[in-house]
Amino acid sequence: xxxxxxxxxxxxxxxxxxxxxxxxxxxxxxxxxxxxxxxxxxxxxxxxxxxxxxxxxxxxxxxxxxxxxxxxxxxxxxxxxxxxxxxxxxxxxxxxxxxxxxxxxxxxxxxxxxxxxxxxxxxxxxxxxxxxxxxxxxxxxxxxxxxxxxxxxxxxxxxxxxxxxxxxxxxxxxxxxxxxxxxxxxxxxxxxxxxxx
Numbered sequence: 202x203x204x205x206x207x208x209x210x211x212x213x214x215x216x217x218x219x220x221x222x223x224x225x226x227x228x229x230x231x232x233x234x235x236x237x238x239x240x241x242x243x244x245x246x247x248x249x250x251x252x253x254x255x256x257x258x259x260x261x262x263x264x265x266x267x268x269x270x271x272x273x274x275x276x277x278x279x280x281x282x283x284x285x286x287x288x289x290x291x292x293x294x295x296x297x298x299x300x301x302x303x304x305x306x307x308x309x310x311x312x313x314x315x316x317x318x319x320x321x322x323x324x325x326x327x328x329x330x331x332x333x334x335x336x337x338x339x340x341x342x343x344x345x346x347x348x349x350x351x352x353x354x355x356x357x358x359x360x361x362x363x364x365x366x367x368x369x370x371x372x373x374x375x376x377x378x379x380x381x382x383x384x385x386x387x388x389x390x391x392x393x394x395x396x397x398x
Contacts, residue, residue, distance in 0.1 A: 205234075205237065205238035205239035205240060205397065206234075206239045206240070206280045206281050206397040207239075207240045207242075207278055207279050207280045207281070208234050208239050208240065208241050208242070208279060208280070208281045208282075208283065208394075208397060209241075209242050209243075209244060209275050209276060209278070209279035209281070209282045209283070210227050210230065210231060210241060210242070210243045210244070210283050210285070211244045211246065211282060211283065211284045211285070212224065212227055212243065212244065212245040212246060212247070212285050213246050213284055213285055213286030213293060213294060213296075213297035213300075214246075214247060214285065214286060214287055214294070215246070215247050215294045215295075215296040215297070216247060217245060217247035217248050221287070222287075222334050222372075222375055222378075222383070223285040223286060223287060223332075223334055224285075225383070225387060226285055226332060226334075226372075226386065226387065226390050227243070227283075227285050227390075229386075229387040229388075229390035229391050229394070230283060230332075230390040230391070230393055230394040231243065231394060232391060232394065233390065233391035233392060233393065233394025233395040234394035234395065234397060235394075236394075236395065237394065237395040237396075237397070239394070239397050241394075242275055242278070242279070244272055244275055246296055246297055246300045247296065249268050249269075249272065249300065250268060251266055251268055251269055251299070251300065251303050252266070253299045253302075254299070254302050254303065260302065260306060260307075261306075261307055265303075265306060266303075269303045269304060272300070272303075272304050273304050273309050276304060276324070276327075277309075277324075279327060280326075280327060280328070281327065281328050281329065281330070281397055281398075282327060282328075282329040282330075282364065283329065283330045283331075283332065284297075284329065284330070284331050284332065284354075285332045285334075286332075286333060286334075287333070287334045287335065287375075288333055288334065288335035288336075288337075288342070288350070291346070291349070291350055292350040293350060293354065301358055305358060305361075305362055309323060310322075310323055310324055310361075310362040311323050311324075311361075311362055311363070322361070322362050322363030323362065323363060324362045324363045324364050325363035325364075325365075326363075327363070327364045328364070328365065328366055328367070328368075329359055329364050329365075329366075329367045329368070330367070330368045330369065330370065330393065330398065331351055331354060331355065331359075331367060331368070331369045331370070332369075332370045332372070332390075333351055333369070333370070333371050333372065334372045334373075334375045335371070335372070335373050335374075335375065336373075336374065336375060336376050337373055337374070338373040338374055339371040339372060339373030339374075340373070341373070342371060342373065343371060348369070348371065351369055351371070355367045355369070368398065370389075370393070372386055
């Protein structure tokens, strides 16, 4: 496929000691994307050593570690970003949130202007997909809980810095997933990867 997309897969599962469904989903997506001629890069948050931000001053003017600069470079090179993570206590794992706080810093994710701190979104022109696994049925999370944490990620982080459109894939009842269910989801991931969606 000529003119394939530059795709960045961000693995947000905080456990790098074992392979989880999130890892298998990312592998399937990458396989489909690479087979279709897309350029795929991967970033595994659990393998990135970074400090947590503890103040507004640190967020605005603190030193940015080399590993975070590398992550920012991967994000800036990408045209499409795919985030994979398990739902923990109704939200993304704390490690992923801390990582996003580090990379979405002033001067990279947006340009701070006098009196209008968030006027200039610096990461426009990129799309994203958020792929979330959870123990509860996805329909319960979507309709009863209104997918609150995913909507917050889409609106308050990705949309805030200019990434749009953002699509989501919610995968529920992973604790009761059969092999046939898993194969179905892996096939869907391959199809999304081929489409660069």
